[in-house]
Amino acid sequence: MDGVPLIPERVEKERESIVRDWRNFRRGDEGNEHYSRLVEGVGSLVLVFAEFLRSPDSVETFSRGGETRAMMGRVAHHQYELGRDAVGVIEDYRVLRRCVYASVAEGVDFADLGGEEAARFFAKFLQAYDWVTERGLEAFEEITHEKMEEELGAAAATDLVTGLPERDLFDRVLLPRAIASGGGFSLAVFDIARFTGMVAAGRVSDARRVLYKLSESVKSAAPEEAVCARFGDDEVCVVLPGAGAEAAYQLAEKILGSVAGEPEGFEVDVGVAEYPAHASDAGELVSEALHALSMAKRAGGGGIVVAK
Numbered sequence: 052m053d054g055v056p057l058i059p060e061r062v063e064k065e066r067e068s069i070v071r072d073w074r075n076f077r078r079g080d081e082g083n084e085h086y087s088r089l090v091e092g093v094g095s096l097v098l099v100f101a102e103f104l105r106s107p108d109s110v111e112t113f114s115r116g117g118e119t120r121a122m123m124g125r126v127a128h129h130q131y132e133l134g135r136d137a138v139g140v141i142e143d144y145r146v147l148r149r150c151v152y153a154s155v156a157e158g159v160d161f162a163d164l165g166g167e168e169a170a171r172f173f174a175k176f177l178q179a180y181d182w183v184t185e186r187g188l189e190a191f192e193e194i195t196h197e198k199m200e201e202e203l204g205a206a207a208a209t210d211l212v213t214g215l216p217e218r219d220l221f222d223r224v225l226l227p228r229a230i231a232s233g234g235g236f237s238l239a240v241f242d243i244a245r246f247t248g249m250v251a252a253g254r255v256s257d258a259r260r261v262l263y264k265l266s267e268s269v270k271s272a273a274p275e276e277a278v279c280a281r282f283g284d285d286e287v288c289v290v291l292p293g294a295g296a297e298a299a300y301q302l303a304e305k306i307l308g309s310v311a312g313e314p315e316g317f318e319v320d321v322g323v324a325e326y327p328a329h330a331s332d333a334g335e336l337v338s339e340a341l342h343a344l345s346m347a348k349r350a351g352g353g354g355i356v357v358a359k
Contacts, residue, residue: 058155058172062101065154070094072150077143085132092126093147096183100151103179110178120186127190131198140191144184152176199224210281212259213266221280221288226333229278229290230326236292237299237325238340241265241306242348244318246285261317262287268309272302288340296325296357303355311353318353320344329358 062069073093079086099122103113113119130140161169210217216225229236243265249258266287270279273289282288291299303321310319322344330336339358347356 057105058159059101059105061155061158062097062104062151065158066094066097066101069097069147069150069154072153073147076146076150079133083133085129089126089129089133089143092122092129093143095122096126096147097151099183100176100179104172104175110175110182120190123183123186124190124193127187127194130187130191131194135191137188137191140187141184144180144187147183148176148180212262213281213287215266215270215287216278216280218280218282221282222333222337225278225280226290226337229292230333230336232292234293235295235326235328236290237294237296237323238288238290238336239299239303240282240286240288240322240340240344241269241303242283242320242322242344243285244320244348244351244353258285264317265306265310265319268306272306272309296323296328299323299325300355300357307353307355320347320351320353321355322347322358323355324358 070090070093074090079089081087099119103110106113127140130143135143164172209215243261246258246261249261262285266279266281269287269289273279273291276292278290280288289302291302300323303323307319307321310317322340322342324330324336324339324343326336329339343356343358347354350356
């Protein structure tokens with residue numbers, strides 16, 4: 052081959068043909084805006100491949116000021132809108148790797164490069180592919196999670212009695228979001244004493260009224276940043292960002308005083324657990340709060356127990 056080009060220059064020069072080859076394998080509706088944008092994103096990734104191959108940086112230090120991650124997020128958005136799943140995302144990047152390599156192999160004689168230069172190319176090329184695939188999947192999963200939240204919010208995820216988010220939304224979105232925020236918080240679970248007895252006696256309207264009053268008391272006493280939800284048939288919970296167990300205990304005391312002081316007062320037991328002091332994940336935190344609640348209920352009389 053005459054005038055063997057440097058590999059990054061070859062990749063840049065053949066970007067359009069690389070993208071064309073990718074499109075032949077990953078066909079889509081040319082009139083679809085998201086497919087067109089995805090094709091543009093693939094072209095941008097080809098240039099990123101070339102820039103990385105030219106750079107002395109490792110994949111850990113090659114950041115381009117965060118521009119590449121933002122670009123991966125845009126690509127993931129269009130993949131999602133096209134109906135890709137995780138397998139489809141991986142296939143998009145696998146085909147891109149194959150197209151880039153085929154172009155390089157066609158225009159570069161590795162024997163002329165020497166063993167060291169060829170080894171460097173293959174090492175960096177695979178590093179780039181692994182990073183792009185990993186980051187691409189992460190971005191895709193982030194978008195999928197966000198869409199799930201939106202869909203849950205649009206669906207009937209609100210309890211009709213209390214007006215609070217239901218337990219499913221709490222478990223799948225609200226509590227994981229609190230943990231993902233990276234800060235500490237407390238979870239308090241409020242349980243209405245003798246609620247089951249009211250329902251069993253046919254006093255369903257009374258049970259609903261008491262549950263509503265508890266939810267209103269919790270919402271009224273909780274700070275603006277708190278997240279409240281209906282936790283069970285006779286339970287309401289609140290997540291208190293930035294609050295320790297002591298602050299949650301004090302809030303619970305205020306709420307218990309409020310419901311007991313009403314003309315038709317009722318007793319409430321409370322279990323409190325703090326993250327990460329009492330638990331390392333969502334499931335463990337809920338378990339600790341419920342264990343504390345169980346101890347409070349055994350004591351009776353509207354008690355508050357904090358997890359150990």
